[in-house]
Amino acid sequence: MFRLLLKQRMSTKASPFKAKVTAVESLTQGKWIQTRKIKYNDPNGNSREWEMAVRTTRSDTTNIDAVSIVSILHHTDKPKEIVLVQQFRPPTERVVIELPAGLIDPNESVETTAVRELQEETGYHGEFRKQSPVIYSDPGLTNANMVLAYVDIDLQNPKNCDPKPKLEESEFITTFSLPLNNLRKSLDEIAQRENCTVDARLYHFAMGLELAKTQL
């Protein structure tokens, strides 16, 4: 029988904490990120304007930017854990704890992206189970959208015995897992101890888990 000896941190490369921002410069129109002016009619029919940021990488076929992945590890000898990643995010100038995630490639389905990104970022071979509708990460600021996927990881699968991420040369992603129970407190503690920060979507997920215990 195969058992996963999960290492607390499965990084294969240099620590993301060694990265740092050296300069921030003005940019008119980026290759990856641009701004747009929107003209719209308000509910009373009055013409108004709004500004937004857009990703230039969105595929016309899906009209979705990204997929994030919830994967729970069902251990036989300890409580359930959720798979997380940690990487330096230049916009924040910090290392950020997030759900595994990635942009959808052209002509790729949500299902394929979810399984591919989980494997590339964390090394785990998963089975796609279900997905959310298209949701918007910060709808006052940007049209950036995503789908939240739920992917099962079978720890009895030999492929998951010693998960090895397949990172691109420019990616420095550390995979780890935390118990689902008390996830919010664990995130707070790690963020404080390591001087890193947490993705808002992951934090809201953890708040939901916590609130369910006292309010449901």
Added chain:
Amino acid sequence: MFRLLLKQRMSTKASPFKAKVTAVESLTQGKWIQTRKIKYNDPNGNSREWEMAVRTTRSDTTNIDAVSIVSILHHTDKPKEIVLVQQFRPPTERVVIELPAGLIDPNESVETTAVRELQEETGYHGEFRKQSPVIYSDPGLTNANMVLAYVDIDLQNPKNCDPKPKLEESEFITTFSLPLNNLRKSLDEIAQRENCTVDARLYHFAMGLELAKTQL
């Protein structure tokens, strides 16, 4: 004794569903949203570049853009509900269901913003209880950050008997509430029925609530 007869929708103005985008134009540098090129050293010390969107409105004193608010209604005659808002968001070209939220004014504290925005958007007078650390809404795309606040609403308080939002002339926000139990399913149903969409942070919160029931 005061009792809140909660209307399903407490909008005071025209329906957000009447709004629509009429044009989307290129924009070099916006008044509210701009792009930046970041130079950074990766963990191996190699110089790399990244692009990001920034809000121009962030106060230097807090270094925080926004506050979102979790408020639970403790009814005496029906299950607990969470306070939500619905508004047309030009970047998404859709009406979006979100937690009440707002940008922090210059020199304003998180606590003050949370109570002020809850009252302005929903009409409820709340008491600030606690807040998250600073978290990032879409850290690969933008430095936009926020704090998640937890605000108590005392439904016995006479001020909360007939909550009246104080919306700006350009705001068309509808307040409503949904049972905490099965929140994710309710959001899915409303989004489908009304052809609107859901903020990713709220959706992750609802996923956490749901997963707690089966996985914790």
